[in-house]
Amino acid sequence: MSSWMLRSPDHALMLELNSTGKENEILYGTLIYKGTTYSVGGSWAASHSLPARKASAFSLSGNNGDAVTKWIAATGIMTGSGDAPTRIDIQLGVSSTFDGTLDHYTGTLLPSSDGLDAFDKVVVLMLENRSFDNLLGYMYPNGVPANAPLGKTFEGVVGKNLSNPIPPGVKNPPPPGVTAIPVSPVPDGNYFQPYPDPGETYEHINTQLFNLIDGGENAPYNLPSQRPLPQPTMNGFVMDYIENYKAEEEKGKDPTYEAPPSEFPWTGYKQIMQCYPTSAVPVLTTLAEQFAVFDHWYCGVPSQTWCNRAFWNAGTSWGRVVNGPSLTWTSDSLGTTIFNQISNSGFSSPLNWKVYSANPGVALTSLIHALALAPYHPTLPPPAPPFIPNPFNHFYGFERFLSDCAAGQLPAYSFVEPRFITPHNDMHPSSAHSLLYGKSSVGSVLLGELYVWQVYDAIRRSPDRDRTLLIITYDEHGGCYDHVAPPQVTAPNLKGYTLEDNFDFTRLGIRVPMIMVSSHIAKNTVVNTPMHHGSFMKTVGRKWNKIVPGAFPPLGPRVAGAPDFSEVFTSDTARPLSDWPEIPKPVIPQSFWAQDFSQAPLSKFERQIVEAASTMPEAADARARGITTRTPATIDTVGEALDYLRSIPGLGPDEPRSVLK
Amino acid sequence: MAAWNLISQDHRYSIDVQALDNGALNGTLSYEGTTYAVAGGWDASYSLPGRNFSAFALSGSTSEAAPTFLSATGIMTGPGTAPTRIDIQIDLSASSDGSVRQYKGVLLSS
Numbered sequence: 001m002s003s004w005m006l007r008s009p010d011h012a013l014m015l016e017l018n019s020t021g022k023e024n025e026i027l028y029g030t031l032i033y034k035g036t037t038y039s040v041g042g043s044w045a046a047s048h049s050l051p052a053r054k055a056s057a058f059s060l061s062g063n064n065g066d067a068v069t070k071w072i073a074a075t076g077i078m079t080g081s082g083d084a085p086t087r088i089d090i091q092l093g094v095s096s097t098f099d100g101t102l103d104h105y106t107g108t109l110l111p112s113s114d115g116l117d118a119f120d121k122v123v124v125l126m127l128e129n130r131s132f133d134n135l136l137g138y139m140y141p142n143g144v145p146a147n148a149p150l151g152k153t154f155e156g157v158v159g160k161n162l163s164n165p166i167p168p169g170v171k172n173p174p175p176p177g178v179t180a181i182p183v184s185p186v187p188d189g190n191y192f193q194p195y196p197d198p199g200e201t202y203e204h205i206n207t208q209l210f211n212l213i214d215g216g217e218n219a220p221y222n223l224p225s226q227r228p229l230p231q232p233t234m235n236g237f238v239m240d241y242i243e244n245y246k247a248e249e250e251k252g253k254d255p256t257y258e259a260p261p262s263e264f265p266w267t268g269y270k271q272i273m274q275c276y277p278t279s280a281v282p283v284l285t286t287l288a289e290q291f292a293v294f295d296h297w298y299c300g301v302p303s304q305t306w307c308n309r310a311f312w313n314a315g316t317s318w319g320r321v322v323n324g325p326s327l328t329w330t331s332d333s334l335g336t337t338i339f340n341q342i343s344n345s346g347f348s349s350p351l352n353w354k355v356y357s358a359n360p361g362v363a364l365t366s367l368i369h370a371l372a373l374a375p376y377h378p379t380l381p382p383p384a385p386p387f388i389p390n391p392f393n394h395f396y397g398f399e400r401f402l403s404d405c406a407a408g409q410l411p412a413y414s415f416v417e418p419r420f421i422t423p424h425n426d427m428h429p430s431s432a433h434s435l436l437y438g439k440s441s442v443g444s445v446l447l448g449e450l451y452v453w454q455v456y457d458a459i460r461r462s463p464d465r466d467r468t469l470l471i472i473t474y475d476e477h478g479g480c481y482d483h484v485a486p487p488q489v490t491a492p493n494l495k496g497y498t499l500e501d502n503f504d505f506t507r508l509g510i511r512v513p514m515i516m517v518s519s520h521i522a523k524n525t526v527v528n529t530p531m532h533h534g535s536f537m538k539t540v541g542r543k544w545n546k547i548v549p550g551a552f553p554p555l556g557p558r559v560a561g562a563p564d565f566s567e568v569f570t571s572d573t574a575r576p577l578s579d580w581p582e583i584p585k586p587v588i589p590q591s592f593w594a595q596d597f598s599q600a601p602l603s604k605f606e607r608q609i610v611e612a613a614s615t616m617p618e619a620a621d622a623r624a625r626g627i628t629t630r631t632p633a634t635i636d637t638v639g640e641a642l643d644y645l646r647s648i649p650g651l652g653p654d655e656p657r658s659v660l661k
Numbered sequence: 662m663a664a665w666n667l668i669s670q671d672h673r674y675s676i677d678v679q680a681l682d683n684g685a686l687n688g689t690l691s692y693e694g695t696t697y698a699v700a701g702g703w704d705a706s707y708s709l710p711g712r713n714f715s716a717f718a719l720s721g722s723t724s725e726a727a728p729t730f731l732s733a734t735g736i737m738t739g740p741g742t743a744p745t746r747i748d749i750q751i752d753l754s755a756s757s758d759g760s761v762r763q764y765k766g767v768l769l770s771s
Contacts, residue, residue: 042720045728045756052727055759059730061701061720068711069704071718073732075754077761091752091761093718093734097704100714100736102750104765228713488711506710 002083003029007112011150011567015088015109017060019044027058031072033094033105035529035563037538038062038072047078056085066561067490069097076109086111098488115566116543118520119469123414124536125455126312127448128305128428129200129478132511133157136293137275137482138185139285144526149570151526155295155484157183157275162483164273165211167239171254174270178257181238181270183481185277190266191443193274196432197603198237198479199244202303202321202501205510208479209302209486211236213243221501229507232485240479241272248604249432264439273481276445283449283583284515287456287472290581291517292525292568298486299476299509300533300558305605306368308475308509311492311533313337313415314369315555319497319505326608330370330615336555337369338537339394342413342544343376345551351544352411353394354404358419359654360395362645365415367612374617379650382621386649397655401458408463413540418451420609422600422638423592425451425660429478431603435595442592450586451660456517457585466574470517471536477510484511487530492558505558508532516565519574527568534562542566593661598639607632610641618650663742667768674751676768678719680741686719690733692751692764697721697731705741715741727757735768745770 007014017029017040028041040062047056056078064070072094080086087110094103137157144154163180166173174181186193199207206222207213209232214222224230245255258268278285300311306329307317314337320329342353357363360378376394379387396404404410418426423436427448430436436444452472459470491505499505514531537559541552554560602610611632613619622628628647635641646652662682668675678688678699686701699721706715715737722728732752739745751764 042732043722043730045722045730047756050726052725053756054727055754055756057728057730057754057756057759059720059722059732059754061718061732061734063702063704063718067709069716071702071704071716071734073701073718073720073734073752075720075730075732075752075761077754077759089761091732091754091763093732093750093752095716095718095734095736097706097712097714097716100716102734102736102748102765104750104763106763490711504710 004085005112005114006085006088006109007115008107008109010107011570013090013092013105013107013109014112014114014566015090016114027060031060031062031074031092032564032566033072033092035531035535035565035567036064036070037564038064038070040072040074064561067557068488068561071095084111115569116539116546118569119518120467121410121412121414121464122469122471122540123410123416123455123459124471124473125416125418125452126309127418127472127474128420128426129476129480130427130474130513131477131480131482132295132297132484132513133183133275133482134477134480135276135281135284135513136288137183138277139288139293145524148524148526149522150567151295151528153528154526155528157483160483164235164238164481167242170242172256174257181273183273183275186274186280187266188280191280191446192266192430192437193276194241194271194429194480195267195437196245196249197429198272199240199248200304200476200479202503204240204244204479205302207236207240207243209234209236211239213239219502234483234485237272237479237481238269242269244479245269264437275481281445281449283453283456283586284472284513286581286583287452287517288515290523291521292515292527292570294514294516294527294531294565296484296528296530297473297512297514298530298532299474299512301476301505302486302507302509303476305475308533309364310368311558312475312536313339313365315534315537315559316492319494319499321500321503323605323608326612327615329612330367334371337372338413338540338555339369339376340372341552345544345548349548349551350412351547353413353415354411355395355415355417356398356401357395357417358398358659359645359652360397361618361651362609362613362616363395363417364420364609365417366395367609367616370616377650379618381617381650397659399655399659402454405458405462405464410462410464410468412544416455418448419660421606421641421654422597422603423447423657423660427474428605429480433601434603435597435600440591440595442588446586446588447660450588453583453585456583459517460577460580465577465580466519468518472513472515472517474512477512482510486510489532490557490561492556516568518569520569520571522570525568525570527565529563529567531563531565534559535565538562539564539566588661593657598637598642600638602636602638602641606638606641607635610635610644613645613651616651619648622648665744666771667744667747668771669766669768674764674766674768675771676747676749686717690719690721690731690751692731692753695723695729697723697729699731699733703737703741715744727755729753729755729757743770
C-alpha cells in the first residue's frame with residue numbers, strides 16, 4: 001500500500017489517498033475541494049503494469065458525509081510511480097443536493113504537505129458581537145491584488161450601493177425624501193457604534209434577515225410563513241434596531257433618525273447601517289491584509305454569545321438558542337468539548353490546552369461548559385477547603401498568556417477570552433447608559449483593538465511565533481449590519497434536546513470577521529470558501545488525529561460536515577520576523593484608566609455571567625457557609641458584581657486593570 | 662430499488678443503473694459506444710432538511726486490459742424511483758494513452 005498527498009497550486013483541491021496494488025487496484029481516502037472534505041473510493045491502473053497501459057489513470061467517487069450532501073466524482077492521469085506520483089492531472093465534478101448546482105474543476109496536483117504541519121500551536125482570540133461588514137467591510141476598496149495567493153474577490157461593502165429601508169410608520173422619520181439608509185462609514189473618532197446595543201436574540205436576528213416583525217419572542221419568531229424559508233433579504237436591520245431600542249435599551253422611547261444636537265453624538269437609528277473604515281480599526285485590518293481574511297465565515301447559530309461559543313468548542317448548543325435563562329446553563333452543559341478531547345487523549349499525548357481569561361475563576365468558557373470542564377477549574381471545588389489550587393487547572397489570567405508567549409510555553413490550544421465586564425474590551429456594543437459611552441470614554445472597539453494588538457504583539461515576539469496559528473474571530477454578529485445571507489447547514493445531533501424557539505439549527509448565523517495570522521500565510525490571502533464555527537474543530541481535529549489517532553472524532557454531524565480551513569496556509573516557507581508587521585499600539589488616554597467604573601449599570605450580558613456564576617458549586621458553598629448572602633437579583637452595578645464574585649472563594653478575583661494597558 | 666434508464670437526445674450517451682434504497686448505485690454508463698461498469702451513490706431530494714435536489718456521483722472503468730476510467734456527477738429531476746431528466750457531467754481518463762475527455766449534457770427518460 002502507498003499513500004499519496006498532492007495539492008493544487010491554487011489550494012482549491014487537496015488529495016490524500018491510499019492505493020493498493022500495481023495493476024488495477026483499489027484507491028480510497030479523501031479529497032478536500034474548496035474546503036469541503038469528501039470521503040472517496042475507486043480504482044486505478046498503473047502504467048506499464050500491463051503492456052497496453054501507457055499511462056496511470058484512476059476514477060473515484062464519494063460524498064461529504066453531510067446530511068446536506070454534496071457528491072463528487074473525479075478521474076485523472078498520474079505521472080511518476082504509483083507509489084509516489086509526482087503530478088496528477090485531474091478533472092472532477094461536484095453535484096449539490098442543497099442548490100442543485102454542478103461544479104466542475106480541472107487542474108494539476110503536485111506533491112505537498114496537507115497544510116496542517118504549518119502549526120503546532122493554535123491561539124483563538126474570540127471577541128464579541130461584530131459582523132464582517134461592521135469591522136472589515138471597507139477593506140480592499142480597489143479589489144484584491146492580482147498577485148494575491150488565493151481568493152481574487154472580496155465580499156465587502158464598497159461599490160455595492162447597499163441600504164436598508166426605513167420601516168413604514170416610524171415615529172421619528174428621517175428628513176423628507178429619505179426612504180432608505182445607505183451603508184456609510186462610521187464617523188471619525190467614534191469607537192462606540194452602534195450605541196446602544198442592537199438586538200441579538202433569535203427573533204431579532206430573524207427580523208434583521210427578513211425585515212419582518214411577527215410574534216417577537218413567540219411563534220413564529222418573526223419568520224416568514226413560507227416553507228422552505230426564502231432567501232434572507234438582509235434588509236431588516238433598521239427595523240430591528242428601532243424595535244430593540246424601544247423594547248430593550250431605552251424602554252418606551254423611540255430613537256431619532258440622527259442624534260439630537262443636545263446629546264452626545266452618534267446615536268440615532270441611521271448608525272446601524274454604518275461600518276468602520278479601515279482607519280478606525282488599523283490593528284484588525286492590517287492583520288487581515290498582511291495575513292489572511294475569510295470573507296464567508298459564518299457563526300454557528302443566528303443568535304447569541306453562549307450558543308455560538310458552545311458551537312465553537314463543542315459543535316452544538318444542545319438545542320439552546322439564547323443566553324437566558326443563564327441560571328440553567330451550568331446544569332445543562334454536559335456535552336463533551338474539544339478541551340475534554342485533548343485532556344482525554346492520553347498521558348503520552350503531547351497535546352494540552354489552556355483558557356486565558358480576565359477572571360479565570362468565572363471564565364465564560366467554564367460557565368458555558370460548566371459540567372464538562374469542572375475538573376479543570378483553578379481551585380478544587382467543594383467539599384475541598386477553599387482556595388486549594390487544582391493540580392489539573394487549565395484556566396489562567398491574561399497575564400499568564402503574555403508570559404507563556406514570552407517563554408515559548410503556549411499549549412497546543414489556547415483559547416483567549418476578552419474582558420466581558422466593564423471596562424469590557426470584547427468589542428461588544430455597549431448597552432444604554434454604559435460608562436464606556438461618553439465624551440470622556442473610548443468605546444469598546446478601541447479597547448478591543450488594543451487587546452488584539454496585545455495578543456498579536458505577544459505572539460510576534462514569542463519563540464513560538466513560527467509554529468503558532470493565531471485566529472482572531474467573533475462569536476456572533478450581534479445585530480450589526482451585514483449584507484450576505486447566511487446559508488443552510490447540517491444540524492448537530494439534537495436527539496433528546498428541547499429545541500428552543502422551535503429552531504431546527506439548519507441555518508447558520510450571520511458572517512463574522514475571521515482573521516488568521518501565521519508565518520505560513522502569505523500577504524493578501526483571502527479565503528472565499530464558505531466556512532463556519534464548526535470548521536475550527538474539523539480542521540484541528542484532523543491535525544490532532546494524526547498525532548493521537550482516533551482521539552478527535554468530529555463532535556457531531558455539524559462538525560463532521562464542516563469545511564476545512566487548511567487552504568489558508570499559502571506559504572510553504574515561514575516568513576521572517578521582519579515580515580511580521582510592527583503595528584502601532586492603539587493609544588488609550590490615561591484619564592480613561594483612572595475612571596471609576598464601579599457605578600456602571602450592569603448590562604444584560606454582564607448580569608448573565610453573574611447569574612451563571614451564582615450557580616457554580618463554589619457559590620453554593622459560599623452561601624451555605626454564610627460567606628455571602630447576596631443573590632444576582634440584588635446586584636445592579638459593575639462594582640457590586642465584581643465584589644460579589646471576589647467574595648466567593650474559588651471564583652474571584654479578576655485580574656488588575658493594569659494588565660489591559 | 663429503482664431502475665434508471667435515460668439517454669441523451671443524440672443517443673450517444675446513456676445510463677442504466679439500479680438505485681438502491683440505501684443510496685447505492687450500480688450499473689453501466691455508455692459513452693459513444695463504450696460501456697463502463699460504474700458504482701456510486703445518490704440522495705433523494707427532501708429526504709432530509711436542506712436536501713432540495715436529488716444528486717449522485719458514479720465512477721468506474723471499462724474492462725479492457727488498458728482501462729479507461731470514468732467519473733460522473735449529476736442532478737436528477739423527477740421522482741427518485743424514475744427520474745425524467747438528469748443533468749450530467751462526465752469525465753474520462755484513458756490508461757491506454759493518457760488522454761482525458763469531458764462531457765456535459767442532459768439525459769432524458771427513454
